[in-house]
Amino acid sequence: MSKTINTEIIAVGTELLLGQIVNTNAQWISEQLALNGINTFYHTVVGDNLARLTAVFEQAQARSNVIIVTGGLGPTEDDLSREALQQFSNIPIIEEKHALQKIKQFYDMQAKPMTPNNKRQARVFKDSIILENKVGMAPGNIVDYKGVKWIFLPGVPREMKQILTDEVIPYLKKMNGEMILQSTVLRFIGIGESALEHKLQHIISTQQNPTIAPLAQKDGVTIRLTAKAKTAQQAQAMLQQTQSTILAEVGEYFYGINNESIEETVFTLLQKHHKRIASAESLTGGLFADKLVSLHGASTVFKGAIVCYDPAVKENVLHVPAEIIKTKGTVSEECAIALAKNIASLLHSSIGISFTGVAGPNEIEEKSVGTVFIGLYDENGYEHVEKCHFHGSRAQIRYRAVLKGYELLFNYLK
């Protein structure tokens, strides 16, 4: 039995009404629902005020059959989401043993005293569906009132996303029981959104199902393919075919699918070639290393890094010849390759990569802000220096330098 779902999303929190934070929860939830063919008709934001909260809830009860509430499940006195529904539903609220235990354990492990208000987080509606919060304290909760499904989720995005993905989407899909939507995201690096779209225009403009949606991302460009079909197998087959058509055109820039990051791809390539890498980082300050260490099992491909922000460290620890620093400067092709070679030999790694440049706001050695040299060295004799010029803030220049480093590694190793 299928039933049309008319969802509305209510985000609770005065910080939203003060403009301190943006309501990204509503956007993300709507996106997930849309990907699963579920309508969202309203977003509402209301503050931590019981009267206004209750009025908004009563109205939602009257116009929607699935209501997703984020926020207001926390430990403090102004977390009032459950109370607002109780005002007119009179459904009893109980303390959920499992969640309560988890909260107590947390404070025991921290050897911190648990203030009484923390128990509030374990409260759920009687005879309701409890949604485990795998990354935080307050569980999610689905409760039925007069045929309307009320879904309560924490406001913390990470917790909300885990519960929505693991529990709520499957629940709503069952409720929706209709066509199956499946999508894959293709990830590209080294090409801009408009160039990619231009190359694929003839495919995009004629294609209905799967849909093809390019999107510029912080770390490259993605294309989301979404197929609608009677069965998952049919949808998968359609996605496969469109993917092949697209990669026939722009495969050279393709590095991964879905949430795979460029560092994961490089990680896999390093493992495949049995190579380990080390980095010498000046302006990037350890950001390249951090991205590799963020991956489980990093030690199999990553030896370590030296952050040589201070010129003295470049000379004394990384043994860049004083001559190079004096004549060419620390922001130079010569310094970059010396750093890449020396970090590899110092840390006994097969590959060395180096970053030296001007993050700004001030010039260095008369080199303009955004000038970056990336050195790449492989013990098999390969040497390459990429001279780049990046635009943007100090943070953007540093980030783009690291991204370029991963792009160079990807193109070298693939």
Add this chain to the structure above:
Amino acid sequence: MSKTINTEIIAVGTELLLGQIVNTNAQWISEQLALNGINTFYHTVVGDNLARLTAVFEQAQARSNVIIVTGGLGPTEDDLSREALQQFSNIPIIEEKHALQKIKQFYDMQAKPMTPNNKRQARVFKDSIILENKVGMAPGNIVDYKGVKWIFLPGVPREMKQILTDEVIPYLKKMNGEMILQSTVLRFIGIGESALEHKLQHIISTQQNPTIAPLAQKDGVTIRLTAKAKTAQQAQAMLQQTQSTILAEVGEYFYGINNESIEETVFTLLQKHHKRIASAESLTGGLFADKLVSLHGASTVFKGAIVCYDPAVKENVLHVPAEIIKTKGTVSEECAIALAKNIASLLHSSIGISFTGVAGPNEIEEKSVGTVFIGLYDENGYEHVEKCHFHGSRAQIRYRAVLKGYELLFNYLK
């Protein structure tokens, strides 16, 4: 005569409900209103559907006295904001000559034919206040219906912001009787939101002006104080007084105000004490260093870092005695302090900090996931090792370790 303004913001557009874009307009408008002492009680997002739009508008008419509508003023058939108000107000809509001229000129300049639907953008309510759109086509519009002020603005952020800043804010300030609102954010580290709120409950519950709003952040807890007064001096004095009252209770956790980050505070303290620091990072993989290098002028306090993710690097480059690694392990108090000492001497820095621990998902040396040792060494003889146990994902454990490192430095240097 001043009158309390209760604003609500309605953003119109199906693309918002599909999660294709985030409702940054509501956040930005709320922020501007809050800075000017004007309350926002609701945000609503509704699609380009006349029936739902009208229902939302009628409800806004019943509960607010200023309603700001963004979007739905464009040229196409599904731009219906004016029509929705007209449904129940029956206020006539006319074409505004000046705007109409502008649209015609635009198309003349482009030497393009003007499609008739473009004239729709010049439509405003009869006998209303017209707000010039200096960066786009459709003018803004303020119209009174039964004492409720309806303010229509384009959805394009650039156009909305220009009209709100130049026209709407001055209008509302006059309506509000020119009360001045000032706020400051107090930043705390080393205490949780619930514990902080528990300690301050007696103040928060009795305090009206300034208002006191605690908020858990990724990097600690903040309290926003917002004072409303006739003059800026009065507001500042009230903020000062409440700040002192709060810091008398929880001053030990206070590290900065407004947007100051803990790394900036530590940066300033290092400069003040003429100390430079270097880090030896295992599980944190350069994240500590990255935060310092992200600050302009980092070289004045930061020498560099060695990311010693590989045990061999701990032993060969950072010279941790093999004996320690064999008997105590790399995740140990002894290894942490050796790393802190040796990084300081290797990079000639006065202070050394080290991070070694288990980021997960797997145990290391039978130490459980989340176990982290942070070593702190000062050439003046100070030595400290903090044993921590962090919860969460690999990313969270690594982030919390770095944050704890800054907390330890702050408490040592302050």
